[in-house]
Amino acid sequence: MLVAFQGEHGAYSESAVYSYFGSSVEVLPCKTFREVFDKVERKEADYGVVPVENSLVGSVVETYDLFLEYDLKVRGEVIIKVSHCLITNVETDIDSVEVVYSHPQALAQCRRFLESFGRTLIPTYDTAGSVKMMKEKRLLNAAAIASEKAAEIYGMKIVARDIADNPNNYTRFFVLGEEDHPPTGNDKTSIIFSVPHKPGSLYNALAEFAKRDINLTKIESRPTRKKLWEFNFYLDFEGHRKERKFMEAIEALKSKAYFVKILGSYPKASNKI
């Protein structure tokens, strides 16, 4: 089984793949989220894993947009803790470290640690990619912020662990495939829909869920790119689209909405973002 993800080996997305599929799965690193969708659509990969939401930075709009564009389904969710480490080459003496490389978001998330560490920060494209680059160039005056896994893969040294200001840093990933998941009795469903922009229209749409006692776990309005004053809503609820109550709610929603796109139903992750 081959699973596509975006990033270099050691990326948090790759950890999500192993967390969901187990360590014996084969992985296919891709440059962009779109490439992940393409690989699955063309059957060059069995599944893909893409980030959909992070507890500190919010929804990944690009992922939602790609779901609107492609005809692929969400068949799983996986939530992993993002735990940043300070990483150097094995031979590096910590006192000789002058610069710290990482993705701007990772640098920002480790602000307090870095303030007391007091080195020059160099923003880069990628957390795991920074570790790889330090290794390849044999940089001895540098450190990078990335995952434990990245240190392991490139044979590097972990100088400090859990260096982020806020430990509640979780990323939720969607597992995508050609079909969604059969009902398990403990499922969630993700949809995107749009309703007319007038008072009460969202409220009326949500009535279909409230009157059936359906628990929402996410709602978000996003302006559509195509037209001013038009919104898409990202909505997750507890339940499977193939079970009667939830099927009825979706059918009722369709009669009130411009459109409803079902991204898929899938077993709930055991943890939460």
Place this chain on the structure above:
Amino acid sequence: MLVAFQGEHGAYSESAVYSYFGSSVEVLPCKTFREVFDKVERKEADYGVVPVENSLVGSVVETYDLFLEYDLKVRGEVIIKVSHCLITNVETDIDSVEVVYSHPQALAQCRRFLESFGRTLIPTYDTAGSVKMMKEKRLLNAAAIASEKAAEIYGMKIVARDIADNPNNYTRFFVLGEEDHPPTGNDKTSIIFSVPHKPGSLYNALAEFAKRDINLTKIESRPTRKKLWEFNFYLDFEGHRKERKFMEAIEALKSKAYFVKILGSYPKASNKI
């Protein structure tokens, strides 16, 4: 009047400041969003301008989190079109350009242009900062993607305009100050609230707006960082918190919510994200 913003001179945030306050205002560049809030809180700046939402990438969670932490108010909104240009030094011959610098998000937004341009991409921390760096180092084999304004400020050449794949690239900014804005008859209000996590609780909360015919312009659920299974909602509606109908809706919401934080009421921008 002094207005703080995050970024280098030429940043899109700086354009938002001038768009809102006019070109004679004085600006104070800050390194981080937090610094913008600090400057206003300590009265070292009269106002601050921070991004809250982008049409392509969604809400800026960091900004919302800072509003929860600080006791400052939203007193205005301003929406600007993000229009990326390809920029070089004046002496640069386009054929000698080998690399393109910019923030990863800007590079991603200009994917199609860059694919046909076919140069090496170098992700950096900042759009305007890339132009400044190219100028300072007199790089003649490089281009950067940034705003027209950035080219102007650093005396650089615009080689191509509007190079983004999707022209609907708008960023919405909040103007923050010690007080919000008095009613004008054409206002919006932004709040953050939290309700118990059970079926129908969001629906019941929204009833207070629907039954008063109040138009919502944004809703978004965000997991709180503090506790699992707890959400904050970001909500915008049309109306001013000091007008009776809207005041009543907020009071009624308070009786159903864990907490309601009013970010402020302010005149609606004439355009939309």
